[in-house]
Amino acid sequence: xxxxxxxxxxxxxxxxxxxxxILLFIALIYLPQQRRLREIRDELNxxxxxxxEIHLLTAGRDLNEAIRDLNLRLKKLSDYLLIDDKKLINSxxxxxxxxxxxxxxxxPGNKALFNSATPxxxxxxxxxxxNIKGGYKEVGDYCARLEGDFPAxxxxxxxxxxxxxxxxxxxxxxxxxxxxxxxxx
Amino acid sequence: MRWIAFxxxxxxxxxxxxxxxxxxxxxxxxxxxxxxxxxxxxxxxTKYKLDTLSNFAREIKGRNVPVAGLMKxxxxxxxxxxxxxxxxxxxxxKSGYINGSVRVxxxxxxxxxxDESNSSGFFADAAIDILEKNGTAEEGQKSNFKIVFKFx
Numbered sequence: 001x002x003x004x005x006x007x008x009x010x011x012x013x014x015x016x017x018x019x020x021x022i023l024l025f026i027a028l029i030y031l032p033q034q035r036r037l038r039e040i041r042d043e044l045n046x047x048x049x050x051x052x053e054i055h056l057l058t059a060g061r062d063l064n065e066a067i068r069d070l071n072l073r074l075k076k077l078s079d080y081l082l083i084d085d086k087k088l089i090n091s092x093x094x095x096x097x098x099x100x101x102x103x104x105x106x107x108p109g110n111k112a113l114f115n116s117a118t119p120x121x122x123x124x125x126x127x128x129x130x131n132i133k134g135g136y137k138e139v140g141d142y143c144a145r146l147e148g149d150f151p152a153x154x155x156x157x158x159x160x161x162x163x164x165x166x167x168x169x170x171x172x173x174x175x176x177x178x179x180x181x182x183x184x185x
Numbered sequence: 186m187r188w189i190a191f192x193x194x195x196x197x198x199x200x201x202x203x204x205x206x207x208x209x210x211x212x213x214x215x216x217x218x219x220x221x222x223x224x225x226x227x228x229x230x231t232k233y234k235l236d237t238l239s240n241f242a243r244e245i246k247g248r249n250v251p252v253a254g255l256m257k258x259x260x261x262x263x264x265x266x267x268x269x270x271x272x273x274x275x276x277x278x279k280s281g282y283i284n285g286s287v288r289v290x291x292x293x294x295x296x297x298x299x300d301e302s303n304s305s306g307f308f309a310d311a312a313i314d315i316l317e318k319n320g321t322a323e324e325g326q327k328s329n330f331k332i333v334f335k336f337x
Binding site for chain 1: 189190193194197200201204205207208211212214215218221222224225227228229230231232234235237238239241242244245246248249250251252253255256257260269270271272273274275276277
């Protein structure tokens with residue numbers, strides 16, 4: 001069997017050392033570098049995507065104008081949803097009076113936390129029972145207002161209309177609604 | 186041999202420096218893009234709040250039965266001769282009833298009202314629950330009725 005010369009052994013050792021150095025370089029430097037690069041690239045893509053979404057929101061308008069418009073819309077919606085109990089009761093009676101409906105009594109119940117996924121806001125449900133007197137058409141118009149332009153978010157839960165069946169305009173009506181009041185947390 | 190080792194070392198060093206420079210350049214780009222995003226974040230926060238509130242209002246309104254529309258439809262469907270004395274709508278229980286009276290021999294109008302209610306889309310399973318004659322011949326005989334229904 002041929003024995004390796006001193007020179008050949010030297011070449012093999014250096015070759016092995018070089019191979020080990022390359023492997024160490026790949027494991028300790030190249031792969032971590034690639035991982036960091038990938039992380040930065042992903043973060044960059046995410047950020048760029050968020051910026052693009054914001055650009056879409058502004059719809060090509062000036063940023064200040066877009067912010068003003070969004071704030072205006074937010075204020076309108078907040079005024080509608082972030083209403084307090086007193087303002088709600090006043091609105092219920094004012095709107096009824098406006099339609100010549102006689103509010104005999106109005107009984108707000110206990111406000112309870114409403115289970116809703118609305119991050120940043122606490123939602124309270126306030127039941128309100130009303131005994132009113134008025135005509136069928138007026139009550140229909142009142143319900144239309146509650147469902148439409150009423151300055152608070154309300155849901156009609158119960159409606160009971162009683163009359164003598166003679167087509168009179170002063171029907172006895174019991175109306176139970178739930179108002180949803182939001183508070184910023 | 187020494188030269189080969191030197192070239193290999195040089196190659197790895199250049200590779201390392203190039204990698205670090207690449208990372209630094211992308212990091213710098215990311216920083217500038219993130220700075221841009223911070224400027225825009227007011228828009229994003231306002232939009233997020235707006236979406237949250239809009240979704241909530243839409244969710245609540247979506248669950249509601251349109252009461253005004255229902256009342257209007259009902260008043261238009263009632264044939265002559267039928268008189269309501271009570272109308273009870275319970276949207277929590279998704280059910281209701283109507284009490285009233287109809288002139289004797291005009292009960293067909295009641296069936297028509299029930300059929301129209303069922304096809305209106307506002308009511309489901311409307312049916313005559315009670316129908317009984319009432320009053321004397323001199324007073325003009327009437328039938329009292331009770332219609333029960335559910336909300337779809």
